[in-house]
Amino acid sequence: MDKLKILVLDDEKRYRDTLKEYLSDFEYEVYSAELPSVAFKIADKINIDIAIIDIRMPEMDGIAVLKKLKDQFPNIEVIMITGHGDMNSVIEALRHGASDYLTKPFRLPEIQAAIRRTKRFVELQNRFNSLQNQFSLISTELKEKFGSEIIGNSPEIIKVKELICRFAKTDNSAILITGESGTGKELVARGIHLLSSRKHNYFCAVNCNAVPENLFESEFFGHIKGSFTGAKEDRIGWFEQANKSTLFIDEIGELPNHLQVKLLRVLDDKKIRRIGSNKDIPIDVRIITATNKDIELETKKGNFRNDLYHRLNTFMINIPPLRERKEDIPILLEYFVSIFSQSIGKRCLSISPEVYARLNSYPFTGNVRELKNITERALILCDSTTLLPEHFMISDINKTTQTEPERRIFDLEQIEKNTIISALKATNNNKTHAAKLLNISWQLLHRKMRKFKIEIK
Ligand SMILES: Nc1ncnc2c1ncn2[C@@H]1O[C@H](COP(=O)(O)OP(=O)(O)OP(=O)(O)O)[C@@H](O)[C@H]1O
Ligand SMILES: [Mg+2]
Incomplete structure (x- = not known):
C-alpha cells in the first residue's frame, strides 16, 4: 500500500517542526505549511490523505480553511487542533466534516492515535462504499421479498x-x-x-x-x-x-x-x-x-x-447480536420508521433524542427483529408527530435501580397501563385487535384491564 500522505498546517513553527519530525518516523509522507495558501498549493499537487489543521491561525481561521478544503478536496480527512476547552469550535469543526480533533497541548502519541483512527475510518468508509454498489442491485428485491434490505x-x-x-x-x-x-x-x-x-x-x-x-x-x-x-x-x-x-x-x-x-x-x-x-x-x-x-x-x-x-x-x-454493534441501532431505527410510516400511512415522524438514548442501553435479546417489531408498534401507538420513549414500550433500565424496587414496579406498571390504553385507542377499543397489537392473548388483555381498572366507554 502507498504511504499515507499527511499535511500539517500550523502557523507556529515549533509545533510544525515537532510534528513533522515525529510523524516522519512512521510510515508517513509528511508535508507542512505555515499558511493556508501554501497548504492549498500542496493539496493541488499531492494526493493528501489526512490534513492536520490548527484552528487558530492569523491568515484565515481554521474552520474556514476546513470548509474550503473539504469543498475542493472532499476526500481529504481533517484532524483539527483546537485550543483547550474550546468546545464550540470542536462542534463546529465536526459539523463541517472534520473526522477527529485534539486539544492543545497534546502528547505526540495522541496525534498518532488520531491518525490511526482516521485511517481506520477511511478504510471502513471505502469498504462500505464499494459494498453499497453491489448491494444496491439486490436491495429492492430483498425489500419486496423479505421486507427489508x-x-x-x-x-x-x-x-x-x-x-x-x-x-x-x-x-x-x-x-x-x-x-x-x-x-x-x-x-x-x-x-x-x-x-x-x-x-x-x-x-x-x-x-x-x-x-x-x-x-x-x-x-x-x-x-x-x-x-x-x-x-x-x-x-x-x-x-x-x-x-x-x-x-x-x-x-x-x-x-x-x-x-x-x-x-x-x-x-x-x-x-x-x-x-x-x-x-x-x-x-x-x-x-x-x-x-x-x-x-x-x-x-x-x-x-x-x-x-x-x-x-x-x-x-x-x-452475525453478532445487536447489543454488540450498537452503532447500527440508530440507522436501523430510522430505516424501520421510514418503511413503516409508508405502510401504515403516517406522516414523516421525528424521533426524540431520548428514544435513541433509551434504545442504546436496551439489551435487545430479540435483536433486529425486536427493534423492528417495537418500532412498528411505536408508530401505530404514536398519535403526535414525535416518537417518544413511551411509544416503544420498553422500560428504562438505566433509571430503574435495585435500591428502589417499589418505584421500579410502579414505573413498569405505569408503562404497561399506558401502553394498553394507547393500544385500545389505536384500535378504536377493539380488544381483539388491541391484544394482537400488544402481542398478548385476549384473556391476558382482559386480566390486565381489570387490574389497571381500564374501562371502555
Ligand atoms: N441488518 C438488517 N437490516 C434490516 N433488517 C434486518 C436486519 N437484520 C434483520 N433484519 C430484519 O429482522 C427480522 C428478522 O430477521 P431474520 O428472520 O433473517 O432473523 P433470523 O436470524 O433468521 O432469526 P431466527 O433465528 O429467529 O429465525 C426480519 O424482518 C429482517 O428483515
Ligand atoms: Mg430465521
Whole structure:
C-alpha cells in the first residue's frame, strides 16, 4: 500500500517542526505549511490523505480553511487542533466534516492515535462504499421479498456483507450462518441467493423445527408411491425442488443424527435417492444452513456431528447480536420508521433524542427483529408527530435501580397501563385487535384491564 500522505498546517513553527519530525518516523509522507495558501498549493499537487489543521491561525481561521478544503478536496480527512476547552469550535469543526480533533497541548502519541483512527475510518468508509454498489442491485428485491434490505454500517455488518459477496460467487459451496434469533440469518441467506448466479430460480426455505421427526427423510428426499404406509403417490423432496437453486435449511441443529449423515453424503456426492427408489438423481443445489445455537459447543457435546460441522464451517458467517454493534441501532431505527410510516400511512415522524438514548442501553435479546417489531408498534401507538420513549414500550433500565424496587414496579406498571390504553385507542377499543397489537392473548388483555381498572366507554 502507498504511504499515507499527511499535511500539517500550523502557523507556529515549533509545533510544525515537532510534528513533522515525529510523524516522519512512521510510515508517513509528511508535508507542512505555515499558511493556508501554501497548504492549498500542496493539496493541488499531492494526493493528501489526512490534513492536520490548527484552528487558530492569523491568515484565515481554521474552520474556514476546513470548509474550503473539504469543498475542493472532499476526500481529504481533517484532524483539527483546537485550543483547550474550546468546545464550540470542536462542534463546529465536526459539523463541517472534520473526522477527529485534539486539544492543545497534546502528547505526540495522541496525534498518532488520531491518525490511526482516521485511517481506520477511511478504510471502513471505502469498504462500505464499494459494498453499497453491489448491494444496491439486490436491495429492492430483498425489500419486496423479505421486507427489508440489509441495513447497518458497523464493522461487523460490513464484514458480514463482504462475506455474502465473496460466498455468493462460489457457486455451490455449502454455507453455515450462525447468530442469535432475530439477527438476520434468513435475510443474509436470501442476500447470498440474490447475488449468486442462481438468483432467477426460486429460493427454497425449510425449517427443521417445523418438520415432524418421522417425516424428515421423505420431506428432504421425497418418496415413491407405496414405499411406506401413507405414501399414496410419488412425491419429490426439498433437494429436488431446489434443484438449480438455493435450499435454505434453518435450525440445522435440530436435524436428526441419521439425516446429518445423509446430508453430508448429499453435499459430497451431489445426488439423492427418493425413499423406496434405487435410482440416483443428480442434483445441483446450493445449500445454506443456519442455526441460533452455539453449534461448535453442540458438536463438542456430541449433539451435532463433527464431520458435518467441519464440512459446513469452511464457509461460515457469524452475525453478532445487536447489543454488540450498537452503532447500527440508530440507522436501523430510522430505516424501520421510514418503511413503516409508508405502510401504515403516517406522516414523516421525528424521533426524540431520548428514544435513541433509551434504545442504546436496551439489551435487545430479540435483536433486529425486536427493534423492528417495537418500532412498528411505536408508530401505530404514536398519535403526535414525535416518537417518544413511551411509544416503544420498553422500560428504562438505566433509571430503574435495585435500591428502589417499589418505584421500579410502579414505573413498569405505569408503562404497561399506558401502553394498553394507547393500544385500545389505536384500535378504536377493539380488544381483539388491541391484544394482537400488544402481542398478548385476549384473556391476558382482559386480566390486565381489570387490574389497571381500564374501562371502555
Ligand atoms: N441488518 C438488517 N437490516 C434490516 N433488517 C434486518 C436486519 N437484520 C434483520 N433484519 C430484519 O429482522 C427480522 C428478522 O430477521 P431474520 O428472520 O433473517 O432473523 P433470523 O436470524 O433468521 O432469526 P431466527 O433465528 O429467529 O429465525 C426480519 O424482518 C429482517 O428483515
Ligand atoms: Mg430465521
